[in-house]
Amino acid sequence: MVGLGPRKPPSRKGSMVDVPKDLIDEIKKLEEHFTVDTAKLKEITEHFINELTKGLSVEGGSIPMNPTWCMAMPTGEEQGTFLALDMGGTNLRVCEIILTDQKSEFDIIQSKYRMPEELKTGDADELWEYVADCLQQFVEAHHPGENLDKMHLGFTFSYPATQDYIDHGVLQRWTKGFDISGVEGENVVPMFEAAIARRGVPIKLTALINDTTGTLIASAYTDTKMKIGCIFGTGCNAAYFENTGSIPKLAHMKLPPDTPMAINCEWGAFDNEHKVLPRTPYDIIIDKDSPRPGQQAFEKMIAGLYLGELFRLVLVNLHDNEGVHIFEGQNIDKLRKAYTLDSSFLSLVEEDPFENLSETADLFQNKLSISPNRSELELIRRLAELIGTRAARLSACGVAAIAKKKGYESCHVGADGSVFNKYPHFKQRGAQALREILDWPEKKNQKEEDPIEILAAEDGSGVGAALIAALTLQRVKDGNMAGILHPENFK
Ligand code: BGC
Numbered sequence: 001m002v003g004l005g006p007r008k009p010p011s012r013k014g015s016m017v018d019v020p021k022d023l024i025d026e027i028k029k030l031e032e033h034f035t036v037d038t039a040k041l042k043e044i045t046e047h048f049i050n051e052l053t054k055g056l057s058v059e060g061g062s063i064p065m066n067p068t069w070c071m072a073m074p075t076g077e078e079q080g081t082f083l084a085l086d087m088g089g090t091n092l093r094v095c096e097i098i099l100t101d102q103k104s105e106f107d108i109i110q111s112k113y114r115m116p117e118e119l120k121t122g123d124a125d126e127l128w129e130y131v132a133d134c135l136q137q138f139v140e141a142h143h144p145g146e147n148l149d150k151m152h153l154g155f156t157f158s159y160p161a162t163q164d165y166i167d168h169g170v171l172q173r174w175t176k177g178f179d180i181s182g183v184e185g186e187n188v189v190p191m192f193e194a195a196i197a198r199r200g201v202p203i204k205l206t207a208l209i210n211d212t213t214g215t216l217i218a219s220a221y222t223d224t225k226m227k228i229g230c231i232f233g234t235g236c237n238a239a240y241f242e243n244t245g246s247i248p249k250l251a252h253m254k255l256p257p258d259t260p261m262a263i264n265c266e267w268g269a270f271d272n273e274h275k276v277l278p279r280t281p282y283d284i285i286i287d288k289d290s291p292r293p294g295q296q297a298f299e300k301m302i303a304g305l306y307l308g309e310l311f312r313l314v315l316v317n318l319h320d321n322e323g324v325h326i327f328e329g330q331n332i333d334k335l336r337k338a339y340t341l342d343s344s345f346l347s348l349v350e351e352d353p354f355e356n357l358s359e360t361a362d363l364f365q366n367k368l369s370i371s372p373n374r375s376e377l378e379l380i381r382r383l384a385e386l387i388g389t390r391a392a393r394l395s396a397c398g399v400a401a402i403a404k405k406k407g408y409e410s411c412h413v414g415a416d417g418s419v420f421n422k423y424p425h426f427k428q429r430g431a432q433a434l435r436e437i438l439d440w441p442e443k444k445n446q447k448e449e450d451p452i453e454i455l456a457a458e459d460g461s462g463v464g465a466a467l468i469a470a471l472t473l474q475r476v477k478d479g480n481m482a483g484i485l486h487p488e489n490f491k
Contacts (some may be wrong), residue, residue, distance in 0.1 A: 005388035016460050018376040026480045027382050030314065033280040034386035036393050038436040040118050040278060042392070046439050047276045048401030051260045052265065062272040067250055068213050068239070068482030070262040071475060074221045076104040078470040081152040083203060084460035085135060088211065089234030089305065091115060092131065092172035094138035097466035104222045106463050111138050121291075125184035128195035132411050149202040152466025152473065152490075157188060158211040158235065160266040165485035166472055169208040175268060176235045177339075179291040183212050190350055191357055204471040204489040210264040211416070212239035214464025217262070219414030219457040226412045229460060232426065233417025234393055235296075236303040239264045240402050255482060265363040267398050268299030277301060277394070289338065298398070302391045304419045308341035310387050313382070326376050334368045335361075341367075341420060349384040350424045357381055383445055391419065400437040403452055414457030421456065430454055 022090075038257040055065030075208040086093040095110040113134045119127055123329055139148060146364040159178070161169030170187050171376045174180065183191070189205055196203060210428075214434050216229025216239045223364065230238040244250050245257025271277045276298060287293050300306050316335060318326045334340065345363065364370045364380070372380060399413055419426055431450055434440075440451060458464070 004228050008218075010034050012425070017374045017378060023375050023379055025246075026318060026324050027379055028196050030379075030383055030386055033282075034390045036278060036390055041393060041397055041400075041433055041437050043401045043426070044271075044276050044397040045404065048267075048270060048397055049405050051270055052267075052401060055265070056242065056249060056263070058249050058251075060249065062269045063267055064160050064162075065171060065247075066163060066264040066266060067247060067483075068209075068210065068262045068264050069163055070217065070271060070471065071211050071260055071480075071482070072209070072471050073241070073260070074217055074467050074471060078221070078223055078465075078467055078472075080204050080464035080470050081151070082206075082469050083138075083151055084156065084462045084465035084469075085131070085153060086156040086158075086211070086465070087115075087131065087451065088156070088461065089115075089178075094135055094462065095462040095466075096138075096142060097463055099463075099466060099470060100232060105391055106169065106221075106466070108459070108462055110462060111141070114160040115235065119180070120177060121179045122181075123184075124180055126369065127180050128191050131192065132195035132201065132286070135196060135203070136201050139201055139203070144369050147202065149204070152206040152469045153203045154207045154209055154214075154469040155189075155192065155205055156209050156211050156461040156465045157212055158461070160233070160264075160269075161188065161210070163208065163483075164470075165483050165488060166207045167205055167485045173292060173300065174297060175292070175296055176303070177291060178211075180351055182272075206489060207465065207472050208426070209465050209468050210237070210239060210308075211464075212237045213264055213460075214264045214462075215414050215416050215457045215460030215466065216240065216464070217253065217467045218460045218462075218464035219412070219455075221463065223414070223455075224459055225410075225413055226414050227406070228399060228411070228413040229457065229464075230349060230395075230399065230413060230415040230420070230454070231417040231460075232391075232415060232420040233300070233302070234303060234305045236299050236395065236419075237264070237266055237268055238398055238402060240406065245290050259482075265398075265402075266294040270298035272297045272400065280311050280341075282317075285313055288312065298394070304343040304417070304422070304423075304424065307343040307387055307391060307419070308345050309339050311346055312338075312341050312381055313384060318379075326379065327370050330370055332368070332370060334372065334379065334465060346384045346388060347423050349381060350388055355404050388423055388426065389429050391423075392426045393433040396430045396433035396437060399452070399454060400434055403438070408452065413452060413454040414456040414460075415454050416460055420454075427454065 051063050054061030055063040081098050082094040092113045098107040160172040163169045212229045220226040228240045243259050244255045244259040349360050
């Protein structure tokens with residue numbers, strides 16, 4: 001029996017196989033590369049706090065800290081029927097949300113459309129035509145022949161956008177592998193409106209929102225302890241509320257200093273200048289080969305889009321370059337294809353319940369036509385654990401930084417996204433890292449809540465978008481016109 005370093009697999013007791021010495025050495029090297037210890041987590045968190053503050057300053061920093069003009073938490077009493085359009089990294093979703101007269105309750109109907117891969121690197125017209133097409137299909141299916149010009153729409157556009165108004169947003173840069181020409185530096189709202197006008201769909205865009213802000217608001221609708229909204233999915237990011245008095249870059253607006261303002265952090269850009277994150281040679285390759293090198297340094301170590309690619313790059317390197325030559329004599333052409341493995345592949349490796357890792361062996365055979373030997377399977381499993389654990393632990397630094405900055409000693413954090421919801425042990429690993437960063441004492445029993453709990457969120461891009469539209473309409477009714485560009489759209 002050979003020990004492969006500390007780990008607590010949920011259903012396997014550990015390796016019972018004789019792993020050769022050179023492979024054990026390789027595993028140790030990987031552990032050194034990918035392990036982030038408590039001291040480093042704390043150092044990252046402290047730097048993160050400074051960067052959050054810098055992003056709010058006039059000079060700005062790497063983290064954009066975008067004011068969203070979402071200026072209130074929901075009360076649970078919001079009502080009305082809204083449309084929501086969600087343009088995430090993988091799917092496009094159209095929803096109709098009814099905020100009912102029962103406190104904190106809603107009904108939702110929705111249709112999902114796959115974002116065609118070629119659209120992500122196409123041009124702006126194709127993108128907006130596709131978006132308008134999906135919206136039109138939805139409206140025709142659910143409201144044939146009806147006049148919907150009183151229907152308000154929240155558009156969840158989950159990319160960094162500068163918003164001078166809630167119904168306005170200039171795309172700062174594409175993220176998540178998107179590279180559509182003609183949109184960066186432009187206000188996306190008129191582009192969207194022109195596309196739906198061409199199709200005669202009479203919908204009013206009331207709010208452009210980020211998925212994190214939506215997640216925060218949707219979660220706060222049903223849970224008053226919610227203070228932070230996070231997405232751990234194809235991309236990663238968070239939103240929380242500041243008072244405008246703490247946002248020097250909004251001083252020129254002359255808002256009362258205690259005015260609440262949701263901030264879309266865009267924390268994926270944390271440490272773009274590479275001061276603190278422990279990047280491995282594999283992280284450097286991911287960045288270099290991405291459509292936006294130098295951007296989204298933090299996101300590229302955490303988000304679902306990149307986890308499978310990190311794993312693939314390590315395996316290819318161990319086959320080609322390191323002394324061990326894993327998969328020796330086998331054709332690894334399929335593994336050579338960039339982005340061929342997504343994070344669900346890693347999830348399956350981590351979930352393999354069998355001592356002999358037979359499910360992992362099947363996965364490699366079926367997807368990559370590779371037959372790893374028993375020792376290689378042990379390395380593969382350990383590598384997946386290392387990459388998944390690092391992602392969860394680094395994510396916790398962002399949550400801890402916001403909590404420390406705001407002085408939240410206890411609160412709930414609403415989280416959504418495929419990595420949070422589906423990646424095995426992500427939640428427990430994140431919670432453990434928070435405990436280490438914030439020096440919480442060990443729990444007395446398993447049922448005891450952590451002071452800061454990261455919980456599965458309500459649907460931010462649907463319900464959250466509807467709520468933000470509702471809150472904005474209410475604000476206009478109350479005569480608070482801050483951050484409204486087209487008042488005529490709010491009737
Ligand atoms: C985007 C954010 C978004 C996050 C999660 C990032 O790539 O820049 O706006 O919130 O992904 O979807």
